[in-house]
Amino acid sequence: MTELKxxxxxxxxxxxxxxxxxxxxxxxxxxNVTLIREANWSNIRDKxxxxxxxxxxxxxxxxxxxxxxxxxxxxxxxxxxxxGANGNSVLVSAKLKARLEDGGQLDSTLMGSARLLAxxxxxxxxxxxxxxxxxxxxxxxxxxxxxxxWAASGGLDPERQIQWIVVPPSRMxxxxxxxxxxxxxxxxxxxxxxxxxxxxxxxxxxxDYWTLxxxxxxxxxxxxxEANPEATIALTRALLRAGQWASAxxxxxxxxxxxxxTASVNAPWKAIELALDGSGLTxxxxxxxxxxxxxxxxxxxxxxxxxxxxxxxxxxxxARHVYRPDLWxxxxxxxxxxxxxxxxxxxxxxxxxxxxxAKPHNIIMPANQLxxxxxxxxx
Amino acid sequence: xxxxxNVLIIDPDEARAEQVAEGVRADNGAQETVIRQERHFELRxxxxxxxxxxxxxxxxxxxxxxxxxxxxxxxxxxxxVMFVDRSDDNxxxxxxxxxxxxxxxxxxxxxxxxxxxxxxxxRFAVTQGLRKDLDKAKADLAARKTIDRAKGVxxxxxxxxxxDAYKALRKHAMDTGRPIQAVAxxxxxVSDLLKPGDSQ
Numbered sequence: 174m175t176e177l178k179x180x181x182x183x184x185x186x187x188x189x190x191x192x193x194x195x196x197x198x199x200x201x202x203x204x205n206v207t208l209i210r211e212a213n214w215s216n217i218r219d220k221x222x223x224x225x226x227x228x229x230x231x232x233x234x235x236x237x238x239x240x241x242x243x244x245x246x247x248x249x250x251x252x253x254x255x256x257g258a259n260g261n262s263v264l265v266s267a268k269l270k271a272r273l274e275d276g277g278q279l280d281s282t283l284m285g286s287a288r289l290l291a292x293x294x295x296x297x298x299x300x301x302x303x304x305x306x307x308x309x310x311x312x313x314x315x316x317x318x319x320x321x322x323w324a325a326s327g328g329l330d331p332e333r334q335i336q337w338i339v340v341p342p343s344r345m346x347x348x349x350x351x352x353x354x355x356x357x358x359x360x361x362x363x364x365x366x367x368x369x370x371x372x373x374x375x376x377x378x379x380x381d382y383w384t385l386x387x388x389x390x391x392x393x394x395x396x397x398x399e400a401n402p403e404a405t406i407a408l409t410r411a412l413l414r415a416g417q418w419a420s421a422x423x424x425x426x427x428x429x430x431x432x433x434x435t436a437s438v439n440a441p442w443k444a445i446e447l448a449l450d451g452s453g454l455t456x457x458x459x460x461x462x463x464x465x466x467x468x469x470x471x472x473x474x475x476x477x478x479x480x481x482x483x484x485x486x487x488x489x490x491x492a493r494h495v496y497r498p499d500l501w502x503x504x505x506x507x508x509x510x511x512x513x514x515x516x517x518x519x520x521x522x523x524x525x526x527x528x529x530x531a532k533p534h535n536i537i538m539p540a541n542q543l544x545x546x547x548x549x550x551x552x
Numbered sequence: 553x554x555x556x557x558n559v560l561i562i563d564p565d566e567a568r569a570e571q572v573a574e575g576v577r578a579d580n581g582a583q584e585t586v587i588r589q590e591r592h593f594e595l596r597x598x599x600x601x602x603x604x605x606x607x608x609x610x611x612x613x614x615x616x617x618x619x620x621x622x623x624x625x626x627x628x629x630x631x632x633v634m635f636v637d638r639s640d641d642n643x644x645x646x647x648x649x650x651x652x653x654x655x656x657x658x659x660x661x662x663x664x665x666x667x668x669x670x671x672x673x674x675r676f677a678v679t680q681g682l683r684k685d686l687d688k689a690k691a692d693l694a695a696r697k698t699i700d701r702a703k704g705v706x707x708x709x710x711x712x713x714x715x716d717a718y719k720a721l722r723k724h725a726m727d728t729g730r731p732i733q734a735v736a737x738x739x740x741x742v743s744d745l746l747k748p749g750d751s752q
Contacts, residue, residue, distance in 0.1 A: 212613040219610075244619070312620045339620035341613030344592070353595075 174205040175404040180217050181230035183210060183438045184342070184360040185448055186260040186389045188428065188456060190230050192415040195431045202407040210436065213341060214311045215245075221394055222248040228408065230256060231392040234472040236495045238313035241473075241482055249395035253409045253500035255468070256389040257416070258461040259379035259453035261316055262364035263323075265356035266349050269293070269305070270374045283381055283544040287327025294334050308340035308348065308357035316358035318475040319382050326545050332480065346372045360388070361448030362432075362440045369444055380453030383521070385461070385541045387468040390496075409504035416458035425449070459510055460538055464496040467517040467551050474549070489551075511536050522548040556584045560603035562593045562612055572607060593618055695733040702736030705743045 177199075181187040190208065193199050199206040209226060211217050218235060220226045222245070233255070239247030265273070273279055273289040280286055294305060309317040321331040329335065340348055342359040346367035349357065356373070357364070368375050379386045391412060398405040419428050432438045432445050448454065455461045469492035476482040493516075502512040511531040518529060523541040543549075559576050563569035569589045577585055588601055593614035597603070598621075608615055699721065706717040721739075725732040 212611050213615045215615045215619050216610055311616055338595070339617045341616060343613055 174203055175401055175407075176205050176207075177228065177404065177408065178207045178209060178226040179228045179230075180209040180211045180220060180226045182212075182214065182217070182360075183440075184230075184260070184389075185362055185432055185438060185445060185452075185454055186257055186360055187230045187438070188419050188432060188454075189256050189412045189415040190391075191431055191437050192419050192428065193411045196415070196418060198411040198414050199408075202411040204404060204407055204411065212343075214314075218247045219245065221250060221392060222246055224248075224394065224396070226394075227397040228391060228393040230389055232311055232314045233387050233390045233468065234313045234315065234318075234476070235311070236390075236392055237469065237473050237491060238476065238481075240491060240495070241476070241486060243313060243476070243481060250392045250495060251395050251398055251497050251500070252390040252392055252464050252495050253398075253405065253497045253504065254391050254412060254462045255387055255464055256391055256412070256462070257454060257456040258385050258387060259455060260388055260448075261319065261358055261360050261386075262378040262448075262452050263320065263356060263358045263376045264345075264349065264364040264367055264373045265376050266352070266354075266373045268352075269355045270376070272296075273376075283323055283377055284326050286376060287323050287325075287329070289327070290324060291327040291329050294329055304334065304336040305355045306336045306338060306353070308338050308345055308354045308359075310339065310342050310345075310359055312339060313476070313481070315386065315388055315472070316360075318472070318479070319379070319386075320358050321479055322475075322545075323377075323382065346370060349373045361452040361454060362438065362444040365447040365451065366440050366444035369441070369447070375451070378452045381544060383541075383543050384453075385455075385539055386453075387465070387471075390464060405500065406504045409500060410508065413458040413462060413505055413508060413510070416456045416462055419456040420458070458505070459536060463501055463513055464498050465516070465518055465520075466492045466496055466498065467520050467549065469496045470517075470551050471520055471549050517551045520549040522546070556586055557605075558601055558603045559585060559587045559605050559607065560593075560597060560601055561587060561589045561607045562591075562614055562618075563589070563607075563609040564591050564612060565609065566591070569609075576607075698733055698740065699736045702739040705739055709743070 179190055181190045194206060194208055211220070211229075214232060214235065217226070217229045217231060218239060221229060221231075231250075231252075233252075236247055236250040236252065238244060239250075270279070272293050273286060275289075280289065290305075297303070297305065307320055309320065311317070317337065320337075324331045324335055331337075338354065340354065340357065342357075342363040345354070345357040345359055345363060348354045349367060350370075350372045356376070364373075364375050367373055379388070391409070393405060393408070418424055429442060429445050429449065433440065433442050438445065466489075470488050473482070473486075473488050473491070477484045496516075498513070498516045506512050511534050513536065514530040514532060518541075521541060521543040523538070525540050526537050527541070528535045529538055559573075561569045561572055561576075563572070566589065573587045573589060576587060588597075588603075590597065593606075593608065593612070595617075606618060608618055699718075702721060703714060703717040706712055706720055707714060710717075710720075712720065721732055721735055725735045728735070
């Protein structure tokens with residue numbers, strides 16, 4: 174048995190890591206896993222850097238930000254798979270929601286709500302009120318990029334016209350209630366829990382922004398993976414099996430039971446259920462776990478777009494350094510999963526199901542569309 | 553020295569926070585130390601309490617918030633000290649390299665806290681100093697390049713020596729009461745306008 178320590182954050186999208194333990198998939202792959210629940214992302218990063226843990230549930234942009242010198246080092250990290258797609262929601266205070274609606278019907282598209290947001294920002298400026306404050310769980314997070322992209326689509330300059338702060342997800346609801354922040358983006362089930370408690374209303378969720386949005390990945394210390402190549406594949410396989418189990422509709426109740434345990438996410442059953450229905454979270458190993466190089470480049474592109482990073486880096490090399498589609502194929506092929514032929518795909522622009530070349534059979538992918546119609550192609 | 557030192561301790565575990573506070577008091581015997589213990593970090597604490605140092609438990613969810621402030625908000629940089637739950641000198645060294653001012657290893661032992669706090673404070677001062685130097689060096693380099701290019705324009709257009717070109721720049725800066733770098737930038741902007749088009 175290979176000893177292995179894996180850390181996770183209390184979120185629904187840690188499901189594969191939790192399911193693999195609950196159903197004994199680690200054991201059957203020859204891994205003796207100790208799970209560690211962490212309260213913050215900085216700790217996961219630092220513990221990976223110091224070798225106090227071997228693998229973790231991490232925000233997809235984290236290893237790139239760290240490798241590019243944004244914040245403290247994380248050590249060399251590889252990501253053999255994604256841990257699903259979607260799962261985040263944006264919640265705003267009842268007050269802001271009422272302002273956006275202004276008596277009329279709130280436009281349900283993101284472009285529509287972003288224009289209403291811009292109108293509210295302008296009103297506050299005219300009346301000498303402070304900027305709207307939005308919270309994200311980490312500076313280098315998909316949440317931050319989604320909110321900025323949304324605001325910009327309404328004609329706002331997110332850097333100057335909105336104030337951003339970092340707040341732990343478990344405390345975001347209280348800060349909305351207390352009027353400290355006007356809204357936040359967080360992984361499920363925290364926005365759903367906040368809405369159930371009457372602390373605000375969900376404005377949109379990941380699939381409204383991007384129907385198949387990348388979010389968390391499995392981060393493994395490169396040194397550990399190099400010393401334990403077979404265990405790295407075994408770990409990936411255990412999590413892919415967890416994905417097969419978790420995405421089967423018949424296992425839904427059991428999935429919620431696993432997530433709701435105090436030691437896992439520790440949120441109310443109702444909130445978890447609402448989140449699984451509403452946040453578009455998907456664990457299908459065939460369509461939502463491949464570590465697409467195009468995702469890695471999109472994330473780094475966002476860092477450049479928002480002025481966090483200069484464009485003078487070899488993004489292709491860095492993407493391939495961290496994301497390891499080769500390891501995914503090695504783990505997935507013997508399980509009978511179809512393996513994409515290419516490492517990159519066009520992101521966005523697919524309004525319905527579409528086919529990508531794969532072996533032994535092509536994969537039918539779900540729609541892959543960004544709210545603004547944007548299409549991201551790797552040069 | 554009579555200066556008061558404000559130390560903010562964030563730890564959901566109050567008993568442990570008390571131990572840390574004891575260690576800080578023991579260390580700062582000569583200085584007056586004001587210690588505030590909180591279970592959670594709030595932004596207003598920076599403004600109201602104005603801590604000289606923040607000590608935060610590693611497993612506090614608020615760590616991410618404080619770290620984001622460290623990275624983004626240059627106005628309120630404070631040394632931040634954290635706890636790790638395993639003793640490993642190598643890990644501590646790496647943490648210091650990584651830019652964290654200090655990791656308290658085995659933070660439960662009040663005796664060890666004092667020396668680490670001192671190191672953390674010194675380390676923070678050095679890092680801040682280096683960052684300021686670096687920023688200044690970058691700004692100086694950019695200014696030097698602008699001035700050199702403006703000198704080149706003057707030398708070519710008015711047939712001046714390098715020394716005279718510089719003197720002309722300096723004189724204009726003094727006459728107009730503006731930084732020499734700004735004058736140089738103006739010259740470059742105008743010279744672009746006067747260039748014959750070469751893209752035809």
